[in-house]
Structure formats: structure tokens, C-alpha cells
Amino acid sequence: MTDLPEQNRPLLPGQAHGADQPLIVFDGVCVFCCGFARMVVRLDTDNRFRFATAQSPLGEALFCKHGLSTDSYETNLAIIDGKAFTKLDSFVAIMTELGWPWRAARLLLVLPRPLRDWLYDRVAKNRYALFGRKDSCEIPSAELRQRLIG
Numbered sequence: 001m002t003d004l005p006e007q008n009r010p011l012l013p014g015q016a017h018g019a020d021q022p023l024i025v026f027d028g029v030c031v032f033c034c035g036f037a038r039m040v041v042r043l044d045t046d047n048r049f050r051f052a053t054a055q056s057p058l059g060e061a062l063f064c065k066h067g068l069s070t071d072s073y074e075t076n077l078a079i080i081d082g083k084a085f086t087k088l089d090s091f092v093a094i095m096t097e098l099g100w101p102w103r104a105a106r107l108l109l110v111l112p113r114p115l116r117d118w119l120y121d122r123v124a125k126n127r128y129a130l131f132g133r134k135d136s137c138e139i140p141s142a143e144l145r146q147r148l149i150g
Helices: 031-043 057-065 087-097 102-110 113-131 142-147
Strands: 023-026 050-053 077-080 083-086
Touching: 023 031, 023 057, 031 050, 031 113, 050 057, 057 077, 077 087, 083 087, 087 102, 087 113
Parallel strands: 023 050
Antiparallel strands: 023 077, 077 083
16 A cells, blocks of 8 residues: 555544645535635645545534534635635635735625625525535546545
């Protein structure tokens, strides 16, 4: 059996992911959320981001740790430099990490937090109706599969 490089080793639910590697936890049955994860994989040419589905043991453990519901996964969770981001702040933090021109998403931060959260919640609550839902987590692309840790 070949040892995996440390950044590609799967983590157990109780383990922290590498603090130097940003992590995105997303709803693995949501077509929109999976599409966002695939987009980040394409744009992240430095392979910094790691991914976990919210339905995985690691994803559920992280949702619980950060006080998020494990019933509906109505937000993604980004952990960057040890700090957790949710809702639209998660999107902005992720896009900022991807560099220019994606970091222009920071302009969304001029919106007051209640408005940002309201906008995000409208999409999140209707994401299955708008974009679809799979019965189970889809088989990820080879590129995403290499970066899944949970």
C-alpha cells in the first residue's frame, strides 16, 4: 500500500484538517453546491482548497463544531486560516483566496450583514427547487476526488 502525501490523506471526524489548507464543506446532494465545488476546483490552480461533503462524518462534525444545523445544510462552511465562514461571507472568503479577478467578490461586503444573510437564505432555502437535488452525493470528478478529505 502506498502512503498518500499528507495533504491527500483522509481525515477522521475528530481530526482537524491541515490549518494551512483552506477547506470547503458543501451539501453533497445539492446540484448548485456541487457545481460551486467543481468551479472552485477549476479556478484553484494552486490546489490549495480541500473539500468535504456536509453529509460525511467530517462534514457533520465540522457543522456541529461551528453550531450549524446538520438537518438541512442550508449553508456551506469555509475554514480559511483557522477561521470559519458561512453564508455569503463564505463565498466572499473563498473567492478572495482565488485571487484576481475573483477577489472582486469582496464588493459584496458593502451590503449590510442582515441583507447579505437574507439574500443568501433565499437562495439556500430554494436551492433544490431552483437547481435540483440528487438522491445521494454524486461521484465527483477526478480532480475533486483527489481533494476530498471527508
